[in-house]
Amino acid sequence: MKRFLTVLGHRPVAAVSLTVLVVMYLAMAFCEVLSPYDPTRLFPDASDHPPNLCWYSSQWGFGPQVQRMVMIDEVSRQYVRIKGEYDPVHWGVTADPVKLWGFLPLSWHVFGTDTHSGADPVFLFGTDNLGRDLFSRILYGARISLTIGFVGVAVSLTLALLLGGLAGYYGGFWDWLIMRLCELLILIPGLYLLLFLRSILSDKMDSASSYALITVILSFVSWPGMARLVRGMVHSLKRADFVTNARQEKMPPLTILFRHIIPQMSSFLILSVTLGIPGFILGETALSYLGLGITDPAFSWGSLISRDAASLDNLVHFPWLFLPGVFLIVVSLAYNFLGELLRDLADPHWRAPS
Amino acid sequence: MKQKSGSVACFVDNLGAPWRSWSAGHPLASFLTSRILTMVAVLFLLGLGVFGLMSLAPGDIVDNYVRAQLLNSSSVMTQNNVLTAAEIAAMKHRLWLDRPFWEQYGHWLWRVLVDHDLGRSLLSQAPVLFLVSTRMVNSLILNLLSLVFLTLTSFALGIWLSSKAGTKWDVAAGFVSLFLNAFPGILLLLLLQMFAASTRWFPVTAYPSESFGGNFWAFSGSYLYHLTLPLLGAFLGGIGGSLRLIRATMLEQLGQPYVTALRSRGISEGRIRFFHAFRNTMNPFITGASGLLADLFSGSLILEIIFAYPGIGRLMYEAVIQKDINLVMTNIMFISFLILAGMLLSDIALALVDPRIRYGKA
Numbered sequence: 001m002k003r004f005l006t007v008l009g010h011r012p013v014a015a016v017s018l019t020v021l022v023v024m025y026l027a028m029a030f031c032e033v034l035s036p037y038d039p040t041r042l043f044p045d046a047s048d049h050p051p052n053l054c055w056y057s058s059q060w061g062f063g064p065q066v067q068r069m070v071m072i073d074e075v076s077r078q079y080v081r082i083k084g085e086y087d088p089v090h091w092g093v094t095a096d097p098v099k100l101w102g103f104l105p106l107s108w109h110v111f112g113t114d115t116h117s118g119a120d121p122v123f124l125f126g127t128d129n130l131g132r133d134l135f136s137r138i139l140y141g142a143r144i145s146l147t148i149g150f151v152g153v154a155v156s157l158t159l160a161l162l163l164g165g166l167a168g169y170y171g172g173f174w175d176w177l178i179m180r181l182c183e184l185l186i187l188i189p190g191l192y193l194l195l196f197l198r199s200i201l202s203d204k205m206d207s208a209s210s211y212a213l214i215t216v217i218l219s220f221v222s223w224p225g226m227a228r229l230v231r232g233m234v235h236s237l238k239r240a241d242f243v244t245n246a247r248q249e250k251m252p253p254l255t256i257l258f259r260h261i262i263p264q265m266s267s268f269l270i271l272s273v274t275l276g277i278p279g280f281i282l283g284e285t286a287l288s289y290l291g292l293g294i295t296d297p298a299f300s301w302g303s304l305i306s307r308d309a310a311s312l313d314n315l316v317h318f319p320w321l322f323l324p325g326v327f328l329i330v331v332s333l334a335y336n337f338l339g340e341l342l343r344d345l346a347d348p349h350w351r352a353p354s
Numbered sequence: 355m356k357q358k359s360g361s362v363a364c365f366v367d368n369l370g371a372p373w374r375s376w377s378a379g380h381p382l383a384s385f386l387t388s389r390i391l392t393m394v395a396v397l398f399l400l401g402l403g404v405f406g407l408m409s410l411a412p413g414d415i416v417d418n419y420v421r422a423q424l425l426n427s428s429s430v431m432t433q434n435n436v437l438t439a440a441e442i443a444a445m446k447h448r449l450w451l452d453r454p455f456w457e458q459y460g461h462w463l464w465r466v467l468v469d470h471d472l473g474r475s476l477l478s479q480a481p482v483l484f485l486v487s488t489r490m491v492n493s494l495i496l497n498l499l500s501l502v503f504l505t506l507t508s509f510a511l512g513i514w515l516s517s518k519a520g521t522k523w524d525v526a527a528g529f530v531s532l533f534l535n536a537f538p539g540i541l542l543l544l545l546l547q548m549f550a551a552s553t554r555w556f557p558v559t560a561y562p563s564e565s566f567g568g569n570f571w572a573f574s575g576s577y578l579y580h581l582t583l584p585l586l587g588a589f590l591g592g593i594g595g596s597l598r599l600i601r602a603t604m605l606e607q608l609g610q611p612y613v614t615a616l617r618s619r620g621i622s623e624g625r626i627r628f629f630h631a632f633r634n635t636m637n638p639f640i641t642g643a644s645g646l647l648a649d650l651f652s653g654s655l656i657l658e659i660i661f662a663y664p665g666i667g668r669l670m671y672e673a674v675i676q677k678d679i680n681l682v683m684t685n686i687m688f689i690s691f692l693i694l695a696g697m698l699l700s701d702i703a704l705a706l707v708d709p710r711i712r713y714g715k716a
Contacts, residue, residue, distance in 0.1 A: 013529075184396055188690055191655050192667075195674050196682065197407070282538045286656060289540055290671065305544070312558060315548045322548070325541045336536030 007345060014341035017334035024331065028142040032098040035136035036112040036122055040297070041096060043121060043131035048077040048318050051126045057086040064089040066113055066120050076317070077129075087119035126320035128308050137304060138324055144300035146331070148215055148284045149277030156219035156226060157273065161262060164227035168234030169257050179231065182224035190221050191286060197221075198292040207298030214293060218283045226272055233268065237261050267346035274339040278332040285328060301328050382705075389701065393694045400690055402459055404683060409455035462683065473680035475673070482684045485669060490688060493665035496581065497654055500588040505639075508593055512600030513632060517623075519605055527597070535594030543587045543660045556583050559662040584661045588654070596639065603638050607631040636707045640700045 008015050027034055043049070054067050068085040072078050093112035100106050113119040124135035167178040185193070197217045205213070237243065238261065246256045262269075287293040288302030289310070299307070301324040308314055308321040315322060376384065443452070450461045465471050472482040511527070518524045550556040557580050607613065608631050616626050655667030662668075666685060673681035 184399060187396065187693060188400070188686070189655075189693070192670060192686065192689065195655070195671060196404075196686070278536065278538075282540070285538065286540055289656070290659070291675075305540075309544065312547065312551045315544070316551050319548075322544070325538075325544060328538055329541055332538050333533065333536045336532060340532060 004345065007341065011341050013337050017337040020330060020334045021338070024142065024327075025146060027139060028146050030100075031136075031139035031143065032100045033106060033108060034110050035133070035139045036093075036095065036109050036124075037133045037136050038096045038098065039132060039136040039140040039299075041132065041136075043127060043133070045071070046121070046123070046127050046131040047129050049123050049127040049131065050079055050318070051320055052120065052123050053089070054086070057084075059084065059086050060088050064111070066122050068120050087113050089113055089122050125323045126318070128321065129314075134304075134320065134323060137299065138301065138327060141299050141301045141304055141324065142327070144211060144294055144298060145281055145284065145302065145328070148211070148218075148300070149280040152215045152218045152222070152280035152283075153273050153276040155215060156223040156276070157269065159219065159223040160226035160230050161258075163223070164230030165234050165257050165262060167227070168231035169238055169253065169261070171235070175231070179228070182227050185221070185224040186228075190283075193221050194218070194283065194287060195290065195292065198287060205295060207295055210293070210295040211298070214284055214287060215280075218280050221283075222276065222279065226276070229268070229272070230265070233265050234261055237264055267342070271339060271342045271346055274335055274342055278335040281328065282332060301325070386698075386702075389698050393691075393698065396694065397687060397690060401463070401683065401687060402456065404686055405455040405459040405462070408679060409458075472684050475678055475681050482680050485681065486666065486684050486688055489664060489666045489669045492663065493654060493658070493667065494692075496584065496588075496657075496663065496665060499581070500585055500592070503585065503589055504592045504596060507589070508596040508600055509632075509635075509639075511593075512597055512604055512635070513627060515597075515601050516604035516608065516631075517627065528601075531594040531597040531601075533594070534590055535598060537591070537594075539587070539591045540656050540660075542591060543584075543657055546583045546587050547660060550583055584657050584663060587657060596642070599642060600635055600639060603635045604631060607634050633707060637704060640703050640707070 008018065049069065052067050052069055054065060056062050057065055057067075066087045066089060068082040068087065069079040070082055072080050089111055090113065091111055093109055093114070094107050095109050095112050095115070097105065097107040098109075111122070113122045115121055121133070123133055125138065126134050128134060128137070163178050167175040194217055197220070198214070234257070243256060243260060246260050247253075251260075284293055284300060285302030285305065288300055289306045291306060293306070294300045294303050304324040305322075305328075308318075309325060450458050453461075465473065472486075474481055475485055515524055515527050518527075547558055550558045559580065608627075613626055613631060616630060617623075654663075654665060655671060657663065658665040658667040659671060666689065669681070670685045670689075672678075673685060
């Protein structure tokens with residue numbers, strides 16, 4: 001751990017990535033209070049409203065404030081700024097009542113405008129075509145996008161450790177069978193398999209079960225690759241002296257496998273978790289983009305993209321609707337940069353800068 | 355003789371002495387035979403799996419199938435489109451849908467292998483073979499173009515970068531390839547399309563609107579022009595990974611004792627790089643390239659949908675959405691066959707380029 005922190009000091013990109021990820025996960029955890037509005041709240045006269053936060057005006061000086069805008073064209077939804085009209089953004093306002101983590105009733109939000117006295121609402125990232133605040137939606141959508149990676153990797157790593165470990169440890173027929181099964185699954189292009197499974201297994205289902213289904217399908221597609229790696233490592237470790245010793249002490253094979261061999265691969269496991277998570281996040285995005293992801297009323301970054309940013313018209317005229325995609329890019333890059341650092345740390349030939 | 359995948363070999367070896375004596379005499383032929391047998395077995399199991407999964411799913415696929423069939427064939431349509439349960443049952447019976455899935459699969463296999471009939475698409479009523487073969491050509495052009503493009507560029511860049519190890523260039527290239535490797539493919543394609551739409555320098559669709567029948571050169575030119583952005587997307591999506599792989603292998607090879615031995619004999623650095631280290635770099639790349647082909651097919655699914663390219667991926671997507679079982683089945687089989695064939699080819703290519711692998715007497 002200490003080594004990790006020292007190395008982190010020499011790798012600014014990885015340090016920034018770690019910070020970004022921590023901030024995003026914290027924001028996701030506290031999205032109820034951090035988002036200024038309820039993600040389903042409609043602002044009927046603010047459809048496709050551009051972002052309206054600015055930092056300076058002669059009226060309020062420097063500081064976060066909202067530039068008032070008015071729609072001049074109902075059809076193409078063009079807005080113009082009203083010169084000289086600004087509303088200040090306050091820290092800690094009372095607005096839409098929410099339940100933090102589903103049970104703690106609160107109506108306190110970290111920031112917002114004084115909408116009761118007629119100020120314009122603050123749209124940090126603009127709104128979608130129904131006038132819903134995109135910033136709040138991105139924060140709430142993170143709950144699905146950012147957790148699906150963890151849950152999925154947990155499921156697929158468990159499968160990989162169990163099957164790959166058993167195949168590597170026992171060898172013989174089971175090894176042959178499990179490895180052939182893995183090869184069969186690896187063979188089919190992943191996305192086709194995903195598409196196929198998702199479309200036959202579901203038609204009408206609620207958000208929670210679609211979340212579970214997507215996670216299971218993504219894990220199903222991704223475990224064979226990991227299982228092959230685990231099998232190879234177990235296979236090479238099982239003739240080591242410490243395993244022979246444990247076996248001579250008549251330890252049960254499963255104890256040897258899970259308490260002695262697999263802990264030896266911890267750096268590999270950490271690495272594959274870090275590098276596996278973005279794969280799951282992007283898998284969910286791809287499915288959502290194809291309309292087979294999270295079902296309504298829940299939404300993820302992927303379904304925000306497929307709903308708002310899939311049409312060229314929207315992308316060209318309302319570019320802020322692509323922002324969920326920017327978040328996806330940032331998260332994916334951050335995980336990969338962090339994974340690169342972990343890969344170097346796990347490499348015995350690599351020497352840390354001192 | 356080095357067996358690359360002893361998968362079936364151990365299985366087949368038990369078949370008996372005649373096989374063993376034959377395979378000792380014809381190593382390459384026996385290797386190919388065992389690989390082709392594996393391929394057939396894999397395809398067979400895959401089809402069984404697809405039919406099994408289809409039967410696990412709630413009955414709506416069967417009903418959709420029957421409904422589409424009934425609505426499209428006017429001969430069985432009764433007045434007001436009302437169908438009796440008996441008629442549906444009869445139809446299910448005629449299409450083998452009331453049987454267990456292995457019988458359905460057997461029926462499908464019989465129809466395909468003996469009658470050479472892949473069936474018709476449920477939605478368009480077009481023969482599946484026609485649909486798949488026209489789309490397959492398009493997809494193959496796209497994927498092979500990007501594969502060739504990718505291979506050439508990443509080899510050139512990888513070898514050049516390995517000579518620059520430790521310099522600014524190397525650090526920059528490492529960062530860029532990591533960046534590209536981590537960049538989500540869907541969003542890259544969306545950004546490219548956004549670029550095309552806002553600058554209007556490139557078309558937003560990937561297939562020319564004029565017909566092929568006219569001027570061949572005009573068509574090809576327009577085709578390439580339309581294909582520029584999708585190819586760029588596929589290229590950028592794949593270059594990161596392959597560049598990293600080649601650079602790492604190249605550096606590993608250049609640290610080997612045989613390179614030191616070559617250097618001590620005064621052989622020029624360029625010669626060592628191209629004729630010795632490079633040849634050994636091919637191995638992991640070709641092994642990876644068959645996986646790359648599978649990736650390209652996966653990636654081209656999204657690419658074809660975003661850029662409206664009439665390829666196999668979009669056909670598959672539409673077939674899956676509409677639950678067109680004939681089409682889905684043929685599609686999956688074709689794509690898996692292509693990838694299996696790619697793996698086989700890559701094994702043969704390995705034997706050709708890697709001096710350490712020979713399917714003969716060592």
